[in-house]
Amino acid sequence: MKKKSKEIEKHKKHDESQSTKSMKRMEKEGPKEIADHIKKIAMDIVNDIEAGKNPRFETKLRGRGNVLFDEDLGIIKLGDKSSTRTFLNIAHARKFMQTMLIMAQTHEYLTHGKTASIREIYYELKHTVGKTGENTFEDQRESDAAIVDLEHSIDTIREKLNVHANPKGTLYGDITLIDRAHHNDTFNCLKLGRGGWSIMSRMEPNEIEIKSVNADYVLVIETSAMYERLVEEDFARKNKAILIGTGGQAARGTRRLIHRLNVEYKLPVYVFTDGDPYGWYIYSVIKQGSMALAAHSRLLACPDAKYIGMTIQDIKDYKLQNVTEKMKPMDLKRAKELMSYDWFQNKPWQEELKMAMEQKVRIEQQALANRSLEFVATEYLPTKIKNKIFLP
Amino acid sequence: MKKKSKEIEKHKKHDESQSTKSMKRMEKEGPKEIADHIKKIAMDIVNDIEAGKNPRFETKLRGRGNVLFDEDLGIIKLGDKSSTRTFLNIAHARKFMQTMLIMAQTHEYLTHGKTASIREIYYELKHTVGKTGENTFEDQRESDAAIVDLEHSIDTIREKLNVHANPKGTLYGDITLIDRAHHNDTFNCLKLGRGGWSIMSRMEPNEIEIKSVNADYVLVIETSAMYERLVEEDFARKNKAILIGTGGQAARGTRRLIHRLNVEYKLPVYVFTDGDPYGWYIYSVIKQGSMALAAHSRLLACPDAKYIGMTIQDIKDYKLQNVTEKMKPMDLKRAKELMSYDWFQNKPWQEELKMAMEQKVRIEQQALANRSLEFVATEYLPTKIKNKIFLP
Numbered sequence: 103m104k105k106k107s108k109e110i111e112k113h114k115k116h117d118e119s120q121s122t123k124s125m126k127r128m129e130k131e132g133p134k135e136i137a138d139h140i141k142k143i144a145m146d147i148v149n150d151i152e153a154g155k156n157p158r159f160e161t162k163l164r165g166r167g168n169v170l171f172d173e174d175l176g177i178i179k180l181g182d183k184s185s186t187r188t189f190l191n192i193a194h195a196r197k198f199m200q201t202m203l204i205m206a207q208t209h210e211y212l213t214h215g216k217t218a219s220i221r222e223i224y225y226e227l228k229h230t231v232g233k234t235g236e237n238t239f240e241d242q243r244e245s246d247a248a249i250v251d252l253e254h255s256i257d258t259i260r261e262k263l264n265v266h267a268n269p270k271g272t273l274y275g276d277i278t279l280i281d282r283a284h285h286n287d288t289f290n291c292l293k294l295g296r297g298g299w300s301i302m303s304r305m306e307p308n309e310i311e312i313k314s315v316n317a318d319y320v321l322v323i324e325t326s327a328m329y330e331r332l333v334e335e336d337f338a339r340k341n342k343a344i345l346i347g348t349g350g351q352a353a354r355g356t357r358r359l360i361h362r363l364n365v366e367y368k369l370p371v372y373v374f375t376d377g378d379p380y381g382w383y384i385y386s387v388i389k390q391g392s393m394a395l396a397a398h399s400r401l402l403a404c405p406d407a408k409y410i411g412m413t414i415q416d417i418k419d420y421k422l423q424n425v426t427e428k429m430k431p432m433d434l435k436r437a438k439e440l441m442s443y444d445w446f447q448n449k450p451w452q453e454e455l456k457m458a459m460e461q462k463v464r465i466e467q468q469a470l471a472n473r474s475l476e477f478v479a480t481e482y483l484p485t486k487i488k489n490k491i492f493l494p
Numbered sequence: 495m496k497k498k499s500k501e502i503e504k505h506k507k508h509d510e511s512q513s514t515k516s517m518k519r520m521e522k523e524g525p526k527e528i529a530d531h532i533k534k535i536a537m538d539i540v541n542d543i544e545a546g547k548n549p550r551f552e553t554k555l556r557g558r559g560n561v562l563f564d565e566d567l568g569i570i571k572l573g574d575k576s577s578t579r580t581f582l583n584i585a586h587a588r589k590f591m592q593t594m595l596i597m598a599q600t601h602e603y604l605t606h607g608k609t610a611s612i613r614e615i616y617y618e619l620k621h622t623v624g625k626t627g628e629n630t631f632e633d634q635r636e637s638d639a640a641i642v643d644l645e646h647s648i649d650t651i652r653e654k655l656n657v658h659a660n661p662k663g664t665l666y667g668d669i670t671l672i673d674r675a676h677h678n679d680t681f682n683c684l685k686l687g688r689g690g691w692s693i694m695s696r697m698e699p700n701e702i703e704i705k706s707v708n709a710d711y712v713l714v715i716e717t718s719a720m721y722e723r724l725v726e727e728d729f730a731r732k733n734k735a736i737l738i739g740t741g742g743q744a745a746r747g748t749r750r751l752i753h754r755l756n757v758e759y760k761l762p763v764y765v766f767t768d769g770d771p772y773g774w775y776i777y778s779v780i781k782q783g784s785m786a787l788a789a790h791s792r793l794l795a796c797p798d799a800k801y802i803g804m805t806i807q808d809i810k811d812y813k814l815q816n817v818t819e820k821m822k823p824m825d826l827k828r829a830k831e832l833m834s835y836d837w838f839q840n841k842p843w844q845e846e847l848k849m850a851m852e853q854k855v856r857i858e859q860q861a862l863a864n865r866s867l868e869f870v871a872t873e874y875l876p877t878k879i880k881n882k883i884f885l886p
Contacts, residue, residue, distance in 0.1 A: 217726060219719035222863040225817050229864075237816075268718045268741075272692040281687030289686050295673030295702065300664040300692040303722065310687065326660045327611035330695065334609060349660075424629075425617050471614040472621075
């Protein structure tokens with residue numbers, strides 16, 4: 103993706119006031135608004151048919167050609183290019199039919215308060231059409247694509263269509279949640295032993311209400327082992343922190359929760375990953391969003407997140423030379439790629455990535471155990487937070 | 495692994511009374527007993543050294559040659575063959591040193607109430623020995639192997655050495671736990687919204703106490719999406735069930751919890767997986783244990799677990815022909831392998847596997863959504879449980 107300053111300029115004007123407004127609108131949209139939106143699209147199609155017109159369905163063009171990095175908002179987003187699908191077009195008819203099925207089904211979920219995984223909706227809708235011998239979907243990729251089309255058409259995320267992927271991620275700390283869609287269960291995530299709360303795949307405000315948070319910041323942790331370490335050290339209590347373990351790349355529900363804690367509660371977000379291309383990428387997805395989900399950054403990204411570690415500088419500062427790992431050619435290639443992204447175009451990150459590539463090293467979170475098990479909780483993190491030693 | 499009836503006979507005599515006794519002893523062993531055991535081994539080595547003898551360390555022989563299926567207990571276990579390592583042997587010296595480091599460190603954990611992940615202990619102990627230029631460990635495989643040696647030497651699981659792998663798995667239902675090692679947190683897992691409790695990597699009774707369970711059975715579920723489905727349908731409440739989502743192959747902590755609910759609370763355990771080789775294997779590991787962890791079955795396996803589905807028969811019974819998947823050559827190979835295992839040598843499983851191989855189909859849990867989203871919760875599972883339609 104190249105920098106597209108002119109296009110960004112163009113969009114900026116268009117967006118400046120609108121973006122913030124549309125973000126707020128998107129945030130607040132609940133099942134009723136989304137269902138109404140689906141119905142409106144469907145009615146337009148019905149009207150087309152009744153008027154003898156060729157029914158059409160509009161969605162946004164995805165792919166790199168329509169992806170921009172918005173420097174002001176600090177997020178990756180989609181441009182304005184759209185794509186129109188018409189029913190009376192042999193290349194579009196099948197996809198058109200599939201989109202209609204997904205629209206009808208998600209409308210059904212929203213009006214009946216049901217939710218489904220993307221695998222379930224695929225199986226639910228899969229059948230042979232009449233006596234044609236033709237299946238509605240041949241495999242899940244087809245229904246997934248139709249879901250993506252619909253998300254982009256009505257400018258929302260699949261979670262607000264009551265559809266979701268697998269959950270992953272764990273929450274620990276002094277935060278009280280209410281599950282409004284499930285017996286109004288109310289629970290405090292500091293009181294669940296060391297296991298913590300299993301973050302759901304859908305973390306929409308109309309269902310999961312954040313009743314209260316008593317914390318100074320959110321610490322997002324890449325590895326489950328480091329998450330467990332910090333829980334065992336009672337880090338959350340001692341530092342008034344909310345701990346979120348992502349277990350690798352953050353799932354959408356986890357990203358949504360981080361976003362909400364940042365937006366709704368203005369909590370600073372610090373991201374703690376391995377010091378390697380995979381860890382840096384995890385950070386960048388949490389912060390700016392991803393190219394694949396460019397349209398959803400407004401609900402998932404967290405542009406003022408900071409990177410707390412591991413850094414290549416840490417190796418020297420904390421005498422970890424003995425416990426680094428060598429970068430493989432694949433790592434070096436990936437690091438070079440990251441270096442070219444718009445959102446890594448700042449001095450601290452360019453220096454960090456350059457240092458890593460020159461020294462050909464990577465450093466894991468667990469390497470801090472070489473100092474002592476407690477070191478990360480008693481020294482490393484508190485010192486960095488106190489002195490604001492972050493990468494942007 | 496071939497059936498070894500004679501060897502089983504031999505072991506049976508030896509084991510009959512001893513096995514149950516040793517299982518109870520193993521269950522109950524807490525940090526103090528394990529630490530004492532480590533110390534005893536260490537003292538023997540010190541005595542050897544002081545007496546001018548060649549220090550020795552005994553562990554059990556692993557690998558298929560020493561793995562048995564105990565039909566009476568219904569678990570995979572290790573035979574009696576042991577292996578001795580001596581320090582004054584150029585092929586053993588390095589491993590001997592590594593085992594001593596692991597022994598000292600886990601003893602330290604146990605006496606100070608610390609725990610560590612297997613990655614942390616690796617990093618913690620990694621250093622260059624004096625001026626030799628020799629590292630204690632070159633990579634984590636070496637420290638992992640030393641941990642396994644120690645587990646087998648003192649006949650326990652790593653969790654009781656306060657060492658653990660990554661956590662995975664989620665718990666939902668009317669079960670109250672107390673984390674005795676963490677502020678005595680007491681919480682009921684029916685009241686945590688739809689997320690549920692994130693199962694820890696270590697679920698030892700001295701730390702995680704099961705205060706009470708109000709349930710008729712435990713339902714273990716392979717996929718996160720199906721787990722979420724059943725939670726959304728309020729299946730646990732309506733059927734007095736404990737739901738455990740494994741998210742694929744069950745992690746050790748999750749297996750330990752299932753084992754404990756079965757042993758401590760005599761709850762029947764029903765396992766619900768995809769009807770394919772991966773699902774069947776997940777079931778067999780939960781039930782009989784695995785060859786790789788043969789020595790640990792006594793603490794991890796659940797020999798009276800039953801398989802509730804998906805079965806190949808379900809395809810016909812529930813008209814799911816339209817939503818099966820084809821078995822790939824790899825699947826067929828794996829199914830054939832499973833068919834030859836001792837613990838699948840019973841009529842119902844032989845028939846099930848034969849049917850799958852003949853029809854070359856597999857069937858996923860989510861395929862039930864083709865009937866309706868609720869179908870699994872309102873029809874499929876209750877009918878099977880009521881009429882005891884299980885595979886053994």
